[in-house]
Amino acid sequence: MTDQIQEIVTRLPDMESVTGVWDTAEDRLGQGDFTFVADLGVALVTQYGSSGARIWQYRSVFDRLLRLLALTPGQEHAESAARVVAAAPDNGKLARYAASLLADGQDPKALKSAFAARSSSADDALDELRCCLVQELVLRGVSIAENPEVEAWATSPYRRRHPLAWLPLELSAIEEAPSLPSYSVGGSSYCMPYGAEDDTGVTLGSAADLPSVTDTTTDAFRESAAAAVANWAEESNGCNEAGSYDLSGPIHVEALPDLLVTLGLECLSGTYSLERPTLAVCRPEDAWEVLFAAASTGGAYNNGEYGAYGRLASWRSLAALSGASTTAPVGEVEERARECGWYSFGAASKWFRGVAWDMGLVSVSQAGRRIAVLAATDTD
Structure with missing residues (x-):
């Protein structure tokens, strides 16, 4: 752990604003130092990730670091994001979130290393991330069959026992083009297709003779x-x-x-x-x-x-x-x-x-x- 990372970890609970940490991480990533960003994320998880309270400073900085890594194109950034996720305890919901970020921010080829030569053990820290990532790619119209590393892992015997294995590895006709979130380092946007149409679309008749x-x-x-x-x-x-x-x-x-x-x-x-x-x-x-x-x-x-x-x-x-x-x-x-x-x-x-x-x-x-x-x- 570098002195700068140690200082950030130590001072974090007393910070009234974390934008300075955001800026430091972004500057280091811009210089190509993705290792610093990932190391900082792992250090923060080690110090604060298992806390029941999980101070707001930790939540804010951790999310920023994960977004920076996951949404910056490149295999080294994707691998660093996965390393941060693997370090986090109880990372089920985090894995779902990280998979969504990675699928939105990375070319599928940058993600293939996550699936290559991996253990099929359920104890693998990144197993849930991979399961989710497969489906996130499917939702974005990525052909799993054209990505051998992903297909080999997705069709492995272990995967058949996972709840997500019920889902096909390609979109059905009913799914058409799913509405998916659009992420940026600073935010997200979502589709909200709710509510009934203004026009009833049917001709209303009499209430008489309703079936029981x-x-x-x-x-x-x-x-x-x-x-x-x-x-x-x-x-x-x-x-x-x-x-x-x-x-x-x-x-x-x-x-x-x-x-x-x-x-x-x-x-x-x-x-x-x-x-x-x-x-x-x-x-x-x-x-x-x-x-x-x-x-x-x-x-x-x-x-x-x-x-x-x-x-x-x-x-x-x-x-x-x-x-x-x-x-x-x-x-x-x-x-x-x-x-x-x-x-x-x-x-x-x-x-x-x-x-x-x-x-x-x-x-x-x-x-x-x-x-x-x-x-x-x-x-x-």
Whole structure:
């Protein structure tokens, strides 16, 4: 450890501003001294990373160092970022974040060394980073088959036991072009495709002759359907609601808003009596996009699951809402989703916060005798 690094580590808790440390790291990186930046990151992790409190100075400087390394193109910068991540304790969420940064900031060729000649042991400190990085690359349209080091690791026997192994190594047609964050050293930008469309997109009919409804919602269904928005409730101010229902006869689209009102959904409680929920036709691609954005970027006060686990959560939600098994292959889930009719909805109710994070999705089975609902809201 150099004297300068030792001084920064020692003085850090007493600093009222850390911009000087930011500037020092950026200057050293600009001079090509990526080792200094990585060594500083490792030293800070060693001193402060395991602390329950984790002082704000540490969080701010560590994030800046990681961004500097991950977003500066070059294999040596990518390897240095990985070294910092490997040094951090309990780095599961950090690995997700770092993988998102690296996939956004680096050419895939600069990342191949992370996968070359690596142990398949679950104890490998960078194993979770690699698992996430594979999926982050897939989401950005990178051909895994054209990157031999990545493909060899991603198809290894050990990887099959990882939760992310359920996901294919290429984008499905439903995923189209996923909305992904754009990072800079000083910040990030995200897509927020929430809320119902202004135009209902359907012709509303009479509430007469609605089919009778049997609530088939189970705890397992709720958990799976809400997988994409669980982080809004667990890490921010949000809440969600999910339900599945069997119908005595097929539901016609024009009667769907009236049927929703009869389900006793909390998200529609307090809806003004003269107003029906707004309903808009959407494609399964649109449904997946909203679910992925909710899962990967989070709500008002959190950063979500990032790309890899955001992709996993969005497919879990899509499977439950379309009536497919959450253990079925993704291709089978996609087929079932395409058989369903999809609609986004919203309402002038007390439940929806009306800030920026409101979403409602309804799927209707091919025969029109099953519907599933997912609603979520969050606020700052």
